Amino acid sequence: MVRFLSFFLLFFINTDASEFDKNCFDCHSQDFKFHIIMNKYTLKYSSEKRIKEAMFDYLREPSSEKSVLPLEYIQKFGLKDKSPLDDKTLREMIDIYYKEYNLQSKIY
Amino acid sequence: MYRGEKKTIFYVLGLYLSSTLLLISTIFVSYYYYEKDQFEHNEKDILKKYTFLLTQQLSRLNENSSERYKYPRFDEFESAIYDIDENLIFSTNRDINITNFKDSFFIKESNSYLLSPLTPYYFGAAYIVIEKKSKNLVKSIDKLIFIAIVTIIITLVTSIFLVNLVLKPMRDNIKLLDSFIKDTTHELNTPITAILTNIETIDSSSCDEKALRKLQRIKIASQSISNIYEDLVYILLNHKTSTQNIELNLREMLEQRIEYFTNMANAKNINLILDAKQDFSFNADKKKMQRLIDNLLSNALKYSYKATTIKVVLIKNSLSIEDEGKGMSEKEVKNIFTRYLRFDKSQGGFGIGYSIVKSIADEYHINIDIVSKQNHGTKVTLSW
Numbered sequence: 001m002v003r004f005l006s007f008f009l010l011f012f013i014n015t016d017a018s019e020f021d022k023n024c025f026d027c028h029s030q031d032f033k034f035h036i037i038m039n040k041y042t043l044k045y046s047s048e049k050r051i052k053e054a055m056f057d058y059l060r061e062p063s064s065e066k067s068v069l070p071l072e073y074i075q076k077f078g079l080k081d082k083s084p085l086d087d088k089t090l091r092e093m094i095d096i097y098y099k100e101y102n103l104q105s106k107i108y
Numbered sequence: 109m110y111r112g113e114k115k116t117i118f119y120v121l122g123l124y125l126s127s128t129l130l131l132i133s134t135i136f137v138s139y140y141y142y143e144k145d146q147f148e149h150n151e152k153d154i155l156k157k158y159t160f161l162l163t164q165q166l167s168r169l170n171e172n173s174s175e176r177y178k179y180p181r182f183d184e185f186e187s188a189i190y191d192i193d194e195n196l197i198f199s200t201n202r203d204i205n206i207t208n209f210k211d212s213f214f215i216k217e218s219n220s221y222l223l224s225p226l227t228p229y230y231f232g233a234a235y236i237v238i239e240k241k242s243k244n245l246v247k248s249i250d251k252l253i254f255i256a257i258v259t260i261i262i263t264l265v266t267s268i269f270l271v272n273l274v275l276k277p278m279r280d281n282i283k284l285l286d287s288f289i290k291d292t293t294h295e296l297n298t299p300i301t302a303i304l305t306n307i308e309t310i311d312s313s314s315c316d317e318k319a320l321r322k323l324q325r326i327k328i329a330s331q332s333i334s335n336i337y338e339d340l341v342y343i344l345l346n347h348k349t350s351t352q353n354i355e356l357n358l359r360e361m362l363e364q365r366i367e368y369f370t371n372m373a374n375a376k377n378i379n380l381i382l383d384a385k386q387d388f389s390f391n392a393d394k395k396k397m398q399r400l401i402d403n404l405l406s407n408a409l410k411y412s413y414k415a416t417t418i419k420v421v422l423i424k425n426s427l428s429i430e431d432e433g434k435g436m437s438e439k440e441v442k443n444i445f446t447r448y449l450r451f452d453k454s455q456g457g458f459g460i461g462y463s464i465v466k467s468i469a470d471e472y473h474i475n476i477d478i479v480s481k482q483n484h485g486t487k488v489t490l491s492w
Contacts, residue, residue, distance in 0.1 A: 035173060043170070046192035046229040103170075103231045104191075107177050107198045 020096045023085060038101040040068040048098060055094050059083040113279075117271050124267045129260065136256050143248060151242055152213055155222035158185045158238045166230040177231070185240040189226075189233035197232055204239050218242055286344070293340050300337055303330045328371045335406055339460055342399055351393045358422055359384040361394075365401045366420065369409060377415040380405075384422035390492070392472050400468045403461040404429045404488055411435075411486070430487040436480040444478065 028034075038051075045051045058066040062079045083090055165180035166189075179198050180187075188199035194209055204221075212223050220242035226233050307327045312320055366380050373380045390397070408418045408431040416432035436444070445466040469476050473492060480486040 039170070039173075042232045043228040043230065046232045046234045047195060048191075048232075049193060051232075103177070104197050106175065107179050107231060 020093060020100070023089060023093050024097070027080065034097065034101050037068065038097070039103060042103050044068055048102070048104075051102075052091075052094050052098055055097075056087075056091060059085075059090060059094075060087075113275065116275065120271050120274065121267055124270065125263065128263045128267070132256065132259055132263065136252060140249065140252055143252075147243065147248075148213065148215075151215075151220040151240075152222060155185075155213070155220060155238045155240060156224075158182070158187070158240065159222060159224045159236050162187050162236055162238065163226060163230075166226075166233065166236075170230040185238050187239065188237040189231065190235040190237065191232045192229065192234035194235070199237075201239060204237055206235075206237055209235060215242060289340065290344055293337060293344060296333070296337055300330060300334050304334060324371055325375070328375055331368065331372065332406075335402055338399060339403070339464055342464055343460055351396070353391050353393055355389045355391055356394060356397055358388045358390050358397075358427065359386070361397065362401065362420060362422060362427075365398065365405060368402075369405050372406075372409050373418070376409065376412065378409060378412050379417040380420070381417060382420045382422070384420075386422075386424075388422060388424060390472075396468045396471070400465055400490075403465050404490075407461050408433070408486070408488075416485075426489060426491045428487055428489040430485060432485040435482040435484050435486050436478075437482060441478050441480050 041051045041054060045054045054066070054068075058068075059080075060083065062082060064071060064074045064079065067074055067079070085093065161182070162180060169177050169180065179200065181200055186199075186201035186204060188201070188204040188206070189197045190206065190209075191197055194206075206221075206223060209223065214221050218241065219239050222238045224236050224238075226236050303326070307323060307330065310323060312323070315323060362382055362384060366382050370380065405418075405420075408429050411433040412418060412431040413433055418432075419428075419430045421428045421430075444462045466476065468474075469490065475491045477489040477491065478486065479489075
């Protein structure tokens with residue numbers, strides 16, 4: 001039973017990871033500082049709900065006002081393109097991203 | 109203790125104590141709030157320092173990029189952080205449970221809490237809660253209550269002492285007045301008795317009409333003095349005269365008393381009528397009953413108009429004396445039993461007659477009913 005459960009969990013974790021890789025690394029390179037972005041979102045939006053909503057909002061309609069990055073950075077590198085993902089997938093990816101990188105779960 | 113002294117003591121004590129207690133309670137309540145304010149102020153200052161310390165640590169921690177973050181812990185206080193939606197992020201003490209995010213400072217179960225907003229949101233923390241053990245304010249209140257009780261007791265003792273001090277001159281004066289009246293009364297006894305006895309022994313047939321009239325006037329005046337004397341003795345002895353209750357024949361007694369007052373009645377051309385068809389007995393002290401009847405008759409005579417009738421009616425369980433005199437107002441009837449109160453200053457007396465009547469009537473459970481109409485007369489009915 002334990003073996004079965006472990007396998008089951010591993011399967012889903014791997015599924016999550018692979019989905020995230022597939023959907024996110026298309027645009028972001030492997031060396032993208034995901035944890036820095038999460039830190040910036042956390043500093044600005046505080047709660048899980050608000051962070052996820054802000055991320056979704058930005059990826060759906062990117063703008064310099066919505067961005068958590070400094071204006072100079074945007075002026076230099078420009079804004080990201082709109083996410084090609086549908087709403088459902090996008091929300092799922094944000095959930096995986098939050099689960100993986102959120103700061104609150106790292107406090108002990 | 110003199111009559112009315114108890115009342116005065118109660119009034120003075122009541123007034124003094126209530127004003128003092130009001131003052132004490134105002135001082136203590138103000139002091140309590142001052143202490144509470146001071147306490148809260150000090151606690152807040154300390155908690156603010158701790159908040160600042162924790163914020164600094166969180167900021168430093170947030171700057172480091174790490175796989176895991178060790179939340180800052182301190183010996184002096186416990187802390188917790190909440191996100192903007194009031195969800196707990198981390199707490200060093202599971203007991204910290206904030207439900208109301210509007211109160212920035214509060215004390216609960218001998219712990220002080222300070223809730224401070226935080227920006228930027230390090231680790232998502234929008235609120236920092238600091239909890240520290242606080243000095244027990246209840247102990248301070250207990251101490252305050254103890255001091256208040258001691259102060260009240262001291263005030264109470266002081267007030268009793270003060271009342272005694274204030275009343276002392278009054279007591280001395282009353283004592284002096286009492287002893288003066290007692291001495292005077294005592295001195296009056298012998299000459300009055302001598303006058304009355306000698307008048308009785310004068311042979312009226314040997315006097316001419318003019319002398320006889322003069323003699324009658326002397327007799328009436330002596331009787332009046334004698335009445336006043338008897339009333340004063342009754343009052344001065346404070347009703348402590350030895351009581352010897354016997355079966356009294358009221359009709360006989362009334363006849364005697366009416367005869368005694370006949371001279372007075374004649375002087376004002378007043379017709380004193382006794383309507384007592386039967387003998388009725390009443391168990392009472394003879395002297396007291398005599399004082400009761402004498403006072404009622406003397407009052408009736410005093411306030412009756414000239415050439416009128418005073419009707420004394422004795423029936424079973426009731427005696428009424430009705431005059432055709434000045435009468436009294438409703439207010440006067442209401443206050444008639446107040447000692448030393450005289451409505452008509454033109455008439456002699458001390459205003460003690462009805463007070464004596466009431467005192468004796470009360471002793472023998474006799475009900476007094478007074479019906480009076482101004483300029484028509486007064487009817488006093490005793491019933492038992």
